[in-house]
Amino acid sequence: MxxxxxxxxGWIKPASRVLDLGCGDxxxxxxxxxxxxxxxxxxxxxxxxxxxxIARGVNVIDQDLNNxxxxxxxxxxxxxxxxQTLQTLRYPHIALDEMLxxxxxxxxxxxxxxxxxxxxxxxxxxxxxxxxxxxxxxxDTPNIHFFTYKDFEIxxxxxxxxxxxxxxxxxxxxxxxxxxxxxxLFSHTAVYNLKK
Amino acid sequence: MPVSLNSLYFIDRxxxxxxxxxxxxxYKKYLYLCCEKQxxxxxxxxxxxxxxxxxxxxxMPSQAPTxxxxxxxxxxxxxxxxxxxxxxxxxxSHQLAYETYGELNSERSNAILICHALSGDQHAAGVNxxxxxxxxxxxxxxxxxxxxxHFFVVCPxxxxxxxxSTGPNTINPETQRVWGADFPSLEVxxxxxxxxxxxxxxxxxxxxxxxxxxxxxxxxxxxxxxxPDKLKHAIVIAxxxxxxxxxxxxxxxxxxxxxxxxxxxxxxxxxxxxxxDQGLALxxxxxxxxxxxxxxxxxxxxxxxxxxDINSAEKEMVEFEVASYLNYxxxxxxxxxxxxxxxxxxxxxxxxxxxxxxxEDPAVAFRQAQCKFLVISFSSDWRFSPQCSxxxxxxxxxxxxxxxxxxxxxxxxxxxxxxxxxxxxLALSSYLQRVANSLGxxxx
Numbered sequence: 001m002x003x004x005x006x007x008x009x010g011w012i013k014p015a016s017r018v019l020d021l022g023c024g025d026x027x028x029x030x031x032x033x034x035x036x037x038x039x040x041x042x043x044x045x046x047x048x049x050x051x052x053x054i055a056r057g058v059n060v061i062d063q064d065l066n067n068x069x070x071x072x073x074x075x076x077x078x079x080x081x082x083x084q085t086l087q088t089l090r091y092p093h094i095a096l097d098e099m100l101x102x103x104x105x106x107x108x109x110x111x112x113x114x115x116x117x118x119x120x121x122x123x124x125x126x127x128x129x130x131x132x133x134x135x136x137x138x139x140d141t142p143n144i145h146f147f148t149y150k151d152f153e154i155x156x157x158x159x160x161x162x163x164x165x166x167x168x169x170x171x172x173x174x175x176x177x178x179x180x181x182x183x184x185l186f187s188h189t190a191v192y193n194l195k196k
Numbered sequence: 197m198p199v200s201l202n203s204l205y206f207i208d209r210x211x212x213x214x215x216x217x218x219x220x221x222x223y224k225k226y227l228y229l230c231c232e233k234q235x236x237x238x239x240x241x242x243x244x245x246x247x248x249x250x251x252x253x254x255x256m257p258s259q260a261p262t263x264x265x266x267x268x269x270x271x272x273x274x275x276x277x278x279x280x281x282x283x284x285x286x287x288x289s290h291q292l293a294y295e296t297y298g299e300l301n302s303e304r305s306n307a308i309l310i311c312h313a314l315s316g317d318q319h320a321a322g323v324n325x326x327x328x329x330x331x332x333x334x335x336x337x338x339x340x341x342x343x344x345x346h347f348f349v350v351c352p353x354x355x356x357x358x359x360x361s362t363g364p365n366t367i368n369p370e371t372q373r374v375w376g377a378d379f380p381s382l383e384v385x386x387x388x389x390x391x392x393x394x395x396x397x398x399x400x401x402x403x404x405x406x407x408x409x410x411x412x413x414x415x416x417x418x419x420x421x422x423x424p425d426k427l428k429h430a431i432v433i434a435x436x437x438x439x440x441x442x443x444x445x446x447x448x449x450x451x452x453x454x455x456x457x458x459x460x461x462x463x464x465x466x467x468x469x470x471x472x473d474q475g476l477a478l479x480x481x482x483x484x485x486x487x488x489x490x491x492x493x494x495x496x497x498x499x500x501x502x503x504x505d506i507n508s509a510e511k512e513m514v515e516f517e518v519a520s521y522l523n524y525x526x527x528x529x530x531x532x533x534x535x536x537x538x539x540x541x542x543x544x545x546x547x548x549x550x551x552x553x554x555x556e557d558p559a560v561a562f563r564q565a566q567c568k569f570l571v572i573s574f575s576s577d578w579r580f581s582p583q584c585s586x587x588x589x590x591x592x593x594x595x596x597x598x599x600x601x602x603x604x605x606x607x608x609x610x611x612x613x614x615x616x617x618x619x620x621x622l623a624l625s626s627y628l629q630r631v632a633n634s635l636g637x638x639x640x
Contacts, residue, residue, distance in 0.1 A: 017596070041593060047619055054570075054600050055626040061589060062602040071590045 004083055004109050005031055007167045007191045011107060012036050016078035019102065021065055021095075022085030025049050026058030033058075040077075066090045069098045077102055083109045084189075087143045093155060100161060100196040109191045112168075114148030114184045133170075133188050149184045156194065165193035266322030266337035266344055268330070269296045272360055275393045285380035288369065292394055293360030294318045294352035297336060298344030300400070306635050307400045308342060309391060309427075310351040311408030311415035314483075314541050315533060318353035318360070334616050341624035346632035347404060352394055354387045356540045364536030365466060377463020377536055384411070384548045388418045395426070404631055405429035409613035410580060411541070414548045417588070420565040421550065429631055430565070431624070433572045434613040436584035437558050437591065438549040443579060446486050447542040450479035454535045463536050476535045477526030484525050489576035489609035493518060551591075558591035568598040570627045572620065574612035575605045600627070 005028055012018065014036045020029050023042025026049075032038045041059040044050050053060035063071075066089060080103030086092045087110050099106040111133040112118075121129035128138040136143065147155075149168075156163055168180070168187035183190070276289045295318045300307060310320050310332065321336035321344075323329050336342040336349055353359040356379060364379040395403070406416045406427045413435025420430040439447075454460055457475025461468050485493075497518040504514035554561035569592055573585035582603045592599040604620045606612040612620075 039596065039598075041599070050600075050602055051619075051622055051626055054602075054623055055630065057630050058600075059598050060600045060602075061593070071586065071593075073594065076594070 002167065002169050004028070004169065004189065004191060007169070008032070008081065008083070008107055008109075009035060011105070011165065011193050012038060012079055014038070017076075019043070019072065019077040019080045021069075021080065021082040021099065022088070023049070023053065023058070023060060023081075024083075026053035026056050026060060028081070028083065029053075029058045030056050065095060069095075069102060072102045074101050075104055078104050080106045082107070084111065086110045087145045087147070090144070092145055093159065096155075096161065096194075097159065100194065104195075105164065106194040107191065108194060109189060110147070110152070111143070112149055112184065112188050112190055113146040114150065115188045116185050117188075119185070131188070149187075149190050152190070152192070156192075160196070162195050163192055164195050167191045266297050266330070266333065268319070268322035268324055270318075270324065271296065273394065273397050275390075275397070279386075279390060279393065281380050281386045282383040283381045287362065287380070290355060290362040290390065290393075291360075291366075292352045292355070292362075292390060294350060294394060295320065295322075295324075295330075296351075297321050297349040298347050300348040300398075301635065303635075304400050305402065306346060306404050306632075307348045307350060307398070309395075309403050309406045309419075310336070310342075310349060311387075311391070311406065311412035312351065312354065312357075313408070313410035313412045314545065315480075315529070315538075316353075316412070317357065318351050320351040321349070331614065334614075335621070335624065341621050341628060342407065343625070343628065343632065346635070347628070350394070350398065352391060355390045356382045356386075356537060356544075358534035358537040363534065364463070364540060365534045374464075374466045375536075376466055377539075379536060379540060382540055382544050384414050384418050384544055385422070387544070388415055388422065391415070391419075392423065392426070401426075403427040404635065405431055405628065407431040407433075408435070409433035410435055410610065411545055411548075414545075414550070417550050420567050420569070421554075421561045422564070424564055424566040427567045428634075429568050429570065429627075431570045431572075431627070432585075432588060434574055434577055434580045434585070434610055435571075435588070436580050437551060437587055439546055440584075444546045446482060446579075447546055450482050450542060451539050453478040453482065454539060457535075460535060463539075465535065471530070472535045473527070473530040476530040476533065476538060477523075479535075479538060480529035480533075481522045481526040484522065484529075486579050487610040489578065489607050491576060491607045492609055495607065497521065558587070559594035562592050562595035562597050565595070565597055569600070570623075571599060571601040572613075572623065573601075573603045574608065574610070574620075575603060576607045577610045577612060579610040 008028065009032065012032055016038055018029065018032060018038045018040030020040060020042040023029055023044050026042050029040055029042050041061055042053055043061050043063045043065060044053065045062065045064050050060050050062055080099040082099060086095065086108055089095045117131050118129040118134065121127060130137065134143055153163065168183035168190050170188035272291060272293045274289060274291045278286045278288050279290055280286045312320070316331055319328060319330045320332045321330035322333065330336065336344065338345050342349060353361040355361055356363045358365045364375045364377070366375060367373065368375045368378065403426060406419045408416045413432035416430040416432050417435070419427050454472055454475040457472035459465055459470040460472040460475055461470065465471055497516070500517035502515045502517045502520035506514050551558040551561045571585050571589050573582040575582060585601065589599055589601040602623055604612070604617055606617055608615055
């Protein structure tokens, strides 16, 4: 089964430098450092997550992505990662530009608001969807932007960001391969590999 | 006995009207005493005097077991061979007083060096023979973040200080007179060089970690850059790559306060059997004030009046609590610290610039380092602000060094690095637990 980790692993060069924006408990960085011998840092603001990183020996820096990334030089990392965080940032488009300035390649993953389940809840029940991927109520959610794969790709086009590769995860596990044919409706998480 | 809220319920009803206000006043006084006790914790100089009182009754919740005392080994070592100081002066011999806690493992790989700051000393943990509790006792000991069940912890009193190591208050062997103001000027590199003498004396090849706050963090960074193969980890707390103009300015005001005391006698006060108490107290009051935050001062003292009546016409009798506290701290410090040491060590702080010999680029300096770093700052610290720590972290990432950083919320200002704080404690213990796990040989 494809996971964010397995897809990202496939796009990372061994012994490269990785910056993980919103690294959570550092599990992905730890995995990449074991499997690909990468050297990297995670940026995080959640206290428990920061401590989890320290406890597992992952380099973690207490830094709020909403305050900018000026402290990192142009093209100073081989890969800049952002998993399931873009939708929580104040200005996702500026964050994307910054990622592409700092990293030679950027990998972004985010939950798809165009998934049939979310569409269904909104259309039929008339309520903001609460799903496994978007598990918060509308008033206390850290996810302040809701967008679909289509929205994201239009943004990339507008900002001259080239999509080198993309993979869609989740959805109906069936032989119909609906999530491949129609990902914007049938897959819940996208993994994009971007370059400027 | 202080009156607690619960006991208020048992006061006879008939007495309530007459006694409730008295009881309430007593209760308020009790609360005030609690505040008083807590605020004493703020002061580094005060930590020693608190002694076992603080050990038995922790004032803030903490994961660290504070009921265990740390066995303290006190030592003095004389190095009878020369040390060349950064200023060019050669000391033919010198002496360091130091304490150790915990046991060195058979591989001699579990030693941690603690670097003290401006007014610190070798008594970092446990209770010494005089009954004084160490200045970092909350963080060093069995089961504490710097866990003496795993580590052999070494804390020297540094060269030029005044607690048993060679310094301005000791005898110059060449003149057989007290050094006084003639003691050569020092730099952080001299402290580290002298600590390396101690390292050799203890037959330790590599520190598991070098740990320090403030000026102590500067020493840890200097170790990392100039002795890269001598340490595995550097823990840099509330520190800076170099002092800001404002910081240097505060130090200059402190020095001027000492030097303008008529008892200073151009630094030869010990020979003349006097002491610049007023100047030293004033210097400490200025320093101490800058180590606290506006918010912490407001929270602890507000506009409380210590003595006198603010509503009376004769306001000259009024002394605010904050004034009384600062005066007390100043006077106490003047009784324990040497004025020449204070001048010498504040100058060391001013002179420190990690990148000075590396094209003024701290990333170039850090490229020399091989160890891993943990950098910690405190949100309300305006003397060594979080921004200063971020510059350290940025230089380390630019130099491709391993670093973790956290900015801990605290309203305690610069002094936060000495005080109880759950997040700070957890980060330090998590980090050092990994260091301990990486050691081959464990001390049982």
